[in-house]
Amino acid sequence: MRKVETLVIGGGIAGLSAAARFARHGEVMVLEGEEVPGYHASGRSAAWLHFGLGDTLVRALTAASLPVLAAEPADGSPRAALPHAALHIARTGQDEALAALEASHRMFAADYQRIGAQEIAELVPVLDTGPGGFASAILERSALKLDTDAMLQGHRRALAAHGGAIEFRARVGKIAHREGRWQVDTAGESYSAARLVNAAGAWADTIAGLAGVAPLGIRPLRRTIIRFAAPEGLDVSGWPFTKTVGEGFYMLPDGPARLLASPMDETPSEPCDAAPEELDVAVAADRVMSASTIDIRRIEHSWAGLRSFAPDSHPVVGFDRAAPGFFWLAGQGGFGFQTSPALASAAEALLCGLEWPEELAALGVEAGAIGPQRFAR
């Protein structure tokens, strides 16, 4: 039986970014069921930060995280985020939705510009900007392209630098609460921890179930991404992350000659190693082709991942009042990377009993808004 102070279940962005901070205050061990960090949702992301998703709370968490991600790392390691614009495109008749999005950009002082059809065509020349096409857009210049692998590796290094550790192939199968401590069993080892952090992504409610803690109703929703060749002769590497306002698709560059696209599907799923469905792949290609001059002849690759949402689509961070020492770090939805600095610092404050982070307070984010006690169970 290995004794540790804090045991984190899940080696995705949530678990690793928080564990790296917990390790500054005491002994931390991360248990990850797979062989590598970020095998599930965290390895399947579109890897962008922008203000085009979520509500005011999610945007506030994004705003708090942006300067941290945009800053030069203090340890001299390569930057895990680079400035790269996002473009939120609207058709005629979607002015109200675009105005609402613009109000959010203004609220969080994003660096953005409202542009029309001609400028849209200059930025992404393949888009349909003719009659009935995309007539206006928000060009979000302060958006960031994230290097998710670099982010995960950076947190892993920070965890190790503070004496923390991660065990791979350590799938948690059994959890019991005995004499005020959490006893956690994997196939090869047993651990006893004063505090147990549930950062298991799509499996967050499964872990709660193993621990005898009431689930929160965390729902995994599948999302699909396809990769295809960019139109010949065009270097697309500078194209913005382009997303329709409302239903539609998003599309982003993947190097100079490839594009990625998603139909922004949200299909309920069991927690699993998600795989793309043929229909979602076809819908992705169809939506891109009907909104542009792109002819997708071959899908080179496709993948799917699970975005996990709490019933109110807000993240859940904090101790469960009914289960002493059981800490939730779940429900990161489609914004887990772009909010990870804010959520890790909230988790550190709540788990380690520190002052509530100033940058969150300044943006009106209170602990109660993300705590598990907001759900009546």
Ligand SMILES: Cc1cc2nc3c(=O)[nH]c(=O)nc-3n(C[C@H](O)[C@H](O)[C@H](O)COP(=O)(O)OP(=O)(O)OC[C@H]3O[C@@H](n4cnc5c(N)ncnc54)[C@H](O)[C@@H]3O)c2cc1C
């Ligand atoms: C297609 C797609 C596009 C996205 N695009 C973006 C984007 O552009 N920007 C953004 O910010 N976010 C994006 N997201 C969301 C982001 O990827 C997630 O919010 C984030 O990865 C969630 O991280 P996590 O650590 O909670 O979950 P995960 O990465 O899934 O980590 C949970 C870990 O827990 C482990 N685990 C589960 N059960 C056990 C067990 N019993 N024992 C041991 N380990 C266990 C799993 O193996 C897994 O590695 C996207 C997601 C998808 C799917």
